[in-house]
Every structure is written in C-alpha cells, then in structure tokens.
Amino acid sequence: MSLKILEYFNYLEQKSPLHFVDPRGKTLFIIAITCLTIFLDHIIPMCIILVIMLPLIFLGRFTKRWLKSLLFLTPVILLVVILNALLLKVDYPTTKAIILGLRLIILSGFFGLFFQTVSPDDISQALIKFKFPYSFAWAISTAYRFIPTLAKETNIIIDAQKSRGLQIDRGNLFKRVRNMIPLLIPIFATAMRRSWQLAEAIESRGWNATKNRTYLYSLRLKWWDIIVILLSLGIFALFLYLVITNAPLPFWLAYNIPERFELKRLFLIAWTWIKNLFS
Amino acid sequence: MVETAVKIDNVSFKYRNSDSFALRRISFEVAEGEFILLAGFSGSGKSTLLKCLNGLIPHFHAGSFGGNVEIFGKSTLESETTQLAKQVGFVFQNPENQISNLTVEREIAFPLENFGVPKNEIISRVDELIALLNLEEIKYKSPYSISGGEQQLTAIASALALNPPILVLDEVTAHLSPRSAVRILNLLNELNTKHKKTIIIAEHRLDRCLHFANKLAFLEKGQLKVFDDVRTVFQNKEFPENMLPKIPSLFLKLDKEIGLLDEKANELPLTVEELVATLK
Ligand SMILES: Nc1ncnc2c1ncn2[C@@H]1O[C@H](COP(=O)(O)OP(=O)(O)OP(=O)(O)O)[C@@H](O)[C@H]1O
Numbered sequence: 001m002s003l004k005i006l007e008y009f010n011y012l013e014q015k016s017p018l019h020f021v022d023p024r025g026k027t028l029f030i031i032a033i034t035c036l037t038i039f040l041d042h043i044i045p046m047c048i049i050l051v052i053m054l055p056l057i058f059l060g061r062f063t064k065r066w067l068k069s070l071l072f073l074t075p076v077i078l079l080v081v082i083l084n085a086l087l088l089k090v091d092y093p094t095t096k097a098i099i100l101g102l103r104l105i106i107l108s109g110f111f112g113l114f115f116q117t118v119s120p121d122d123i124s125q126a127l128i129k130f131k132f133p134y135s136f137a138w139a140i141s142t143a144y145r146f147i148p149t150l151a152k153e154t155n156i157i158i159d160a161q162k163s164r165g166l167q168i169d170r171g172n173l174f175k176r177v178r179n180m181i182p183l184l185i186p187i188f189a190t191a192m193r194r195s196w197q198l199a200e201a202i203e204s205r206g207w208n209a210t211k212n213r214t215y216l217y218s219l220r221l222k223w224w225d226i227i228v229i230l231l232s233l234g235i236f237a238l239f240l241y242l243v244i245t246n247a248p249l250p251f252w253l254a255y256n257i258p259e260r261f262e263l264k265r266l267f268l269i270a271w272t273w274i275k276n277l278f279s
Numbered sequence: 280m281v282e283t284a285v286k287i288d289n290v291s292f293k294y295r296n297s298d299s300f301a302l303r304r305i306s307f308e309v310a311e312g313e314f315i316l317l318a319g320f321s322g323s324g325k326s327t328l329l330k331c332l333n334g335l336i337p338h339f340h341a342g343s344f345g346g347n348v349e350i351f352g353k354s355t356l357e358s359e360t361t362q363l364a365k366q367v368g369f370v371f372q373n374p375e376n377q378i379s380n381l382t383v384e385r386e387i388a389f390p391l392e393n394f395g396v397p398k399n400e401i402i403s404r405v406d407e408l409i410a411l412l413n414l415e416e417i418k419y420k421s422p423y424s425i426s427g428g429e430q431q432l433t434a435i436a437s438a439l440a441l442n443p444p445i446l447v448l449d450e451v452t453a454h455l456s457p458r459s460a461v462r463i464l465n466l467l468n469e470l471n472t473k474h475k476k477t478i479i480i481a482e483h484r485l486d487r488c489l490h491f492a493n494k495l496a497f498l499e500k501g502q503l504k505v506f507d508d509v510r511t512v513f514q515n516k517e518f519p520e521n522m523l524p525k526i527p528s529l530f531l532k533l534d535k536e537i538g539l540l541d542e543k544a545n546e547l548p549l550t551v552e553e554l555v556a557t558l559k
C-alpha cells in the first residue's frame with residue numbers, strides 16, 4: 001500500500017477550535033475513546049460514536065482530508081468486513097464484521113484528527129509539563145522541524161547521484177540495496193554536519209545557561225480543557241464500568257443483524273439462483 | 280577613552296582531526312564600536328578565527344589552542360560559550376542550520392528563555408527587535424516558510440536578543456540574493472552607527488560594505504597578512520590583486536596610469552560617489 005496515506009495523519013498548521021484544546025486533554029480523550037471503541041461490541045453504540053465524531057471532524061477542519069483518507073481506506077475496510085462476515089465462526093458474523101469496519105473508521109478518524117491538531121511543539125510542551133528535561137523535549141520538536149529540510153536534501157542528493165548515472169530503481173533487490181549506498185553516505189554526512197552546526201548555533205545563544213529556564217509560551221489549562229478532561233474521564237469511567245460489571249446493554253442498543261440477512265446466507269441464495277439460471 | 284572590545288594575542292589553533300594549523304600566531308585588537316571586515320580565500324581560516332571570539336574554539340571544537348582571546352579584558356578560556364553569549368552575538372553562514380524554533384518570534388525569544396529572563400521582559404524585548412529589524416509580517420511564521428534573507432534577519436535578531444555589545448557574523452550573505460545581502464549589510468551599518476555595536480564580519484561582497492567598515496583584516500593560510508584601515512589597506516603589497524574591490528582597484532589603476540595618488544594618498548575612494556568626488 002502507498003505511504004501516501006500517512007499524509008492524512010500529519011500535523012496541519014491552522015487555527016481550528018480543536019487546535020486550541022490542550023494536548024493533554026486531547027491525549028486523555030483519544031485514550032478513553034480508543035478503549036471504549038475497542039471494547040464495545042454492538043452496532044448501535046458504534047454508530048453513536050461515529051455520529052459524535054462527525055461534528056468533531058468538522059470542528060477540526062478535517063472533513064476534506066478525512067474523506068480523502070476514507071477513500072484510501074475503503075477497499076481495505078470492505079475486504080475486512082466481507083472476509084470476516086463469511087469466515088468468522090461466531091454468532092452473528094455479519095454484525096461482528098460490520099463492527100470491525102466501524103471500529104477502523106472511527107479509530108482512523110479520531111487518530112487523524114488527533115495528529116492533525118497536536119503540533120510537535122504541543123508534544124514537547126506537554127513533556128516539559130510532565131517534568132521531562134528540556135533538552136529531551138527540544139530534541140523531539142527539533143527532529144520534527146527538520147523533517148522537511150532532510151526530505152528536500154535527500155531529493156537533491158538523489159537527483160545529483162542520478163545525474164551521475166546512478167540507477168536507483170533498476171535491477172534485482174540485491175542490486176537496489178547496493179545502489180542505496182551512494183545515497184546513504186552523503187545523506188548521513190550532511191545530516192551530521194547539520195547537527196554540528198545546529199549545536200554550535202544553540203551553544204552560541206546560551207543553551208543551558210541557567211537551571212531555571214523560562215518559557216515564552218507554556219501550556220495552561222483553560223475552562224474548555226477542563227471540560228474535555230472531565231468528558232474523557234467520564235468516557236473512561238463508562239469503559240471501566242462496562243469491563244468490570246460486564247453488564248448487558250439495554251435491548252435497544254444490543255441490536256444484531258437478524259439471521260436471515262446474514263451475508264453468508266445471502267451469498268448462498270445468490271449462488272443457487274445463479275446456478276439455477278444456467279442449468 | 281574607547282575600550283578594547285576584542286584582544287587577540289598570538290592565537291594559533293589546530294583542529295584535532297587535521298594535521299596543519301588553521302590559525303597561526305594571529306594578533307590584533309578591535310576597539311569598541313569598530314566595524315571590522317574579515318577577508319580571505321576559502322579555507323583561509325576565517326570561520327575558525329571568528330569561532331575563537333565566542334569561545335566555540337577552544338570549548339566546543341577540540342584541538343590544540345595557543346595564545347589568548349580577551350573580550351572586554353576577560354579571557355575566553357575563563358567562560359563557557361554559553362555565558363559569552365551575553366557579550367558576543369554570533370550569526371552563521373547557513374540560515375537553515377542555525378534556526379531551531381517553530382516560529383520567528385520564538386527563535387528570537389530562545390536565548391532569553393535560556394537565560395531565565397521573565398516572560399514579560401521576553402515579550403517586550405522580542406517586540407523591540409521585531410520593530411528594529413522590520414520583521415512584523417513574519418513574526419508568527421515558520422522559519423521554513425520565509426525567504427533566506429528573512430531567515431538570516433531572524434538569526435541576527437536572535438543573536439541580538441541578549442543585547443551583546445559585539446556582533447560576529449560569518450559570511451551571512453553568502454546564500455542570499457544581492458538584494459537581501461544589501462538589506463542585511465545596511466542593517467549592520469545601522470547597528471554599528473546607531474546602536475554602537477562592535478561588528479566583526481567575514482564577507483565576500485567587499486564592494487557593498489567597505490565604505491562603512493573601519494578596518495580590513497586579510498587572512499591567508501591561517502596567517503594575518505594585512506590588518507589596516509580600509510583607506511590604506513589596498514596599497515599594501517600583501518593584499519592580493521584579484522581580491523581588490525572594484526572602485527579602489529579602478530582608482531589605483533587610474534593612479535598608475537595618470538598619477539593621481541600623490542596628493543590624495545589618504546583618501547582612497549570606496550564608493551562610486553567618492554570616486555566621482557575625488558576625481559573632480
Ligand atoms: N571542524 C573541522 N575539523 C577539521 N578541520 C577543519 C574544521 N573546520 C575547518 N577545518 C579546516 O580548517 C581550515 C580553515 O577552515 P575555515 O572554515 O576556518 O575557513 P574559511 O576561511 O572560513 O573558509 P570558507 O570561506 O570556505 O568558509 C581549512 O583547511 C579547513 O579544512
């Protein structure tokens with residue numbers, strides 16, 4: 001599968017309301033919703049979560065990218081659902097298969113939303129709040145910041161080596177791997193030089209000058225963050241309650257697709273019908 | 280009396296993994312408020328010499344270091360590079376490799392944060408620098424979405440954040456378009472004349488900045504060949520002819536052919552305007 005799907009899970013610099021939610025709140029929320037989604041085993045509760053997810057995706061200005069990512073995922077999801085519906089050896093296999101599909105859609109949606117609205121800087125600031133050393137948090141956000149530069153540089157090196165006759169995408173696997181060496185050496189060398197120069201530059205501007213570093217920006221919980229955190233704790237509590245008591249859901253939530261609509265049965269009917277048609 | 284900002288006394292340096300000296304017995308002094316140009320061919324040791332000024336050599340780069348560098352009377356051997364940041368602001372050649380924050384504003388705040396300056400003071404200092412360098416439009420932009428010239432201005436602003444009296448710049452215009460280069464050099468002139476910064480800069484575009492420099496140092500193979508007033512330095516035989524900036528070289532040629540120098544020996548013109556005025 002193409003790595004292009006990863007593009008839909010990148011941070012995007014924009015000013016949606018969800019960008020202003022504290023990353024700690026968002027992390028808590030994603031953990032709680034993931035637990036619940038993995039645990040829940042019925043179609044209707046899953047659909048409810050899906051319906052709740054839609055306005056959040058809209059709020060995060062994720063709609064277009066989410067739909068595009070779905071387009072990528074649809075074949076995979078369809079395959080998973082059909083195979084499971086035909087092959088699962090449980091009660092109500094079609095129901096279980098649809099739940100699996102819904103789970104994939106929900107989790108990819110929430111994680112996409114999470115990565116799009118949590119900047120690397122948010123992550124490093126959250127680490128600082130959790131008392132990680134500043135140098136560690138700095139390394140995380142700097143590594144992220146240099147990804148575009150390294151990508152650009154790698155392309156330049158590839159072009160340069162190609163123009164000198166290096167064939168990268170020809171030959172058998174062994175040959176291709178061997179052809180990578182003339183790329184890896186300059187890539188590694190420039191990355192090394194870059195990190196030395198960066199080290200000089202921060203050293204020259206008072207790196208680690210005092211133990212009591214101050215911050216121009218630091219995370220502070222606002223009222224809406226408190227709401228997000230309480231909500232996440234609520235979802236998590238619900239998850240724990242369901243796990244511990246193993247309580248059955250009320251009948252209107254526990255709907256299963258009836259036997260006569262089982263995919264396997266429908267397939268068989270269609271199959272005999274076609275067979276009759278030709279005989 | 281003018282104080283001595285930088286005193287370089289018999290400095291030699293050899294990088295650990297190299298077998299020849301990058302600097303050989305270099306001595307000179309820079310008075311407070313001076314604008315010093317450092318010239319020399321590639322590999323002559325310009326960057327190495329500049330790195331001695333804020334202690335990157337010998338603290339950051341391992342090697343054999345001899346002699347002494349004093350910044351306002353204090354040896355760089357006695358303080359770490361980190362602490363010298365308050366005395367010497369340093370700007371490097373490649374803008375991409377010296378910016379490490381996610382926005383211009385935060386790049387400028389970075390040294391202040393490192394020194395534990397209170398938040399409200401950081402805010403006002405950053406705004407001051409942004410106004411001084413006209414960076415209002417890119418204040419919240421990512422360093423990757425701005426031009427090389429703007430990146431270099433950001434790096435200069437960051438180097439100025441702690442308000443160091445000395446500013447050291449290593450070929451900061453090398454990656455820039457002529458237009459951005461001129462903008463930066465003019466800014467440096469303003470910092471020098473209006474804000475009394477002592478400026479030491481390695482620079483190839485001599486034509487663009489000779490007229491606001493006080494002295495020119497010429498390095499060759501790690502040795503200081505010439506160190507003199509910009510008005511007289513080009514008459515020195517040690518200065519290589521192929522490095523002469525356009526206007527002085529034109530004047531010297533005219534002088535050779537027609538003989539103008541006798542009465543105007545101390546007023547070597549450095550710009551077109553000066554040349555015209557002298558010839559009149
Ligand atoms: N980190 C290093 N390790 C070993 N040798 C070095 C290192 N940096 C520079 N040198 C060597 O020291 C000498 C002086 O280099 P330096 O970078 O100071 O020259 P420069 O005048 O700044 O040149 P350029 O105009 O190319 O920047 C060169 O011979 C170079 O190869």
Ligand SMILES: [Mg+2]
Binds near residue numbers: 325326449
């Ligand atoms: Mg250099």
